Amino acid sequence: MNLKPSASPPLRPIYRALLHEFGPQHWWPGRTRLEICVGAILTQNTAWTNVERAIQNLRKARALNLPVLHSATLPQLAAWIRPAGYFNVKARRLRAFTTLVVGEFGGKLEKLLALPATQLRATLLAVKGIGPETADSIVLYAAERPVFVVDAYTRRFLHRHGWISAKATYDEIAALFTAQLPCNVTMFNEYHALIVALGKNFCRPRPLCEKCPLRRWLKD
Numbered sequence: 001m002n003l004k005p006s007a008s009p010p011l012r013p014i015y016r017a018l019l020h021e022f023g024p025q026h027w028w029p030g031r032t033r034l035e036i037c038v039g040a041i042l043t044q045n046t047a048w049t050n051v052e053r054a055i056q057n058l059r060k061a062r063a064l065n066l067p068v069l070h071s072a073t074l075p076q077l078a079a080w081i082r083p084a085g086y087f088n089v090k091a092r093r094l095r096a097f098t099t100l101v102v103g104e105f106g107g108k109l110e111k112l113l114a115l116p117a118t119q120l121r122a123t124l125l126a127v128k129g130i131g132p133e134t135a136d137s138i139v140l141y142a143a144e145r146p147v148f149v150v151d152a153y154t155r156r157f158l159h160r161h162g163w164i165s166a167k168a169t170y171d172e173i174a175a176l177f178t179a180q181l182p183c184n185v186t187m188f189n190e191y192h193a194l195i196v197a198l199g200k201n202f203c204r205p206r207p208l209c210e211k212c213p214l215r216r217w218l219k220d
């Protein structure tokens with residue numbers, strides 16, 4: 001266990017402070033469940049604006065459906081998603097995902113997403129290139145099950161306040177939230193989105209603590 005024993009971030013007051021500052025975020029920015037899954041895979045190591053451009057290319061090519069996504073050649077897939085960066089790697093990840101849906105769920109995404117949350121998460125994690133953040137984004141935002149998505153912004157603000165060590169694992173950080181908060185899809189959805197807003201607006205690489213809604217929890 002890499003969390004500090006005394007670490008106990010006041011997650012409910014933090015949530016209220018973030019909600020007060022930013023208001024409801026209305027995530028996930030995707031029109032369909034498939035689009036949410038594609039976005040979750042493409043957003044690794046890149047800004048969401050780049051993902052939007054890649055998704056726009058897929059939409060223009062009428063490729064935002066499983067049969068087309070699965071039958072396109074890898075070079076074609078890579079060309080469509082080029083704006084998202086690491087496009088050859090991400091094309092293979094998308095193909096691995098569509099292969100799961102087509103090969104094991106008869107091409108029915110809803111069948112995959114209907115699995116019990118633990119099983120769904122394990123199934124996604126078994127796909128090459130899908131890690132915990134991507135898997136949990138799909139479980140929370142596409143399947144609408146209550147898991148907590150941990151990203152670099154989450155790790156950054158918790159660590160800066162001394163609530164976790166630099167070595168805290170993904171699962172340890174997620175457990176902090178699930179242990180303290182009600183097991184609720186809407187709240188987990190909103191909380192993650194608010195943390196992203198925090199990371200973009202205040203808890204940047206160079207933090208803007210003076211105006212940050214979490215400054216009251218800074219240690220002297």
Ligand code: SF4
Nearest residue numbers: 202203207209212215
């Ligand atoms: S910007 Fe400063 S006060 Fe705000 S979350 Fe980051 S470290 Fe905390």
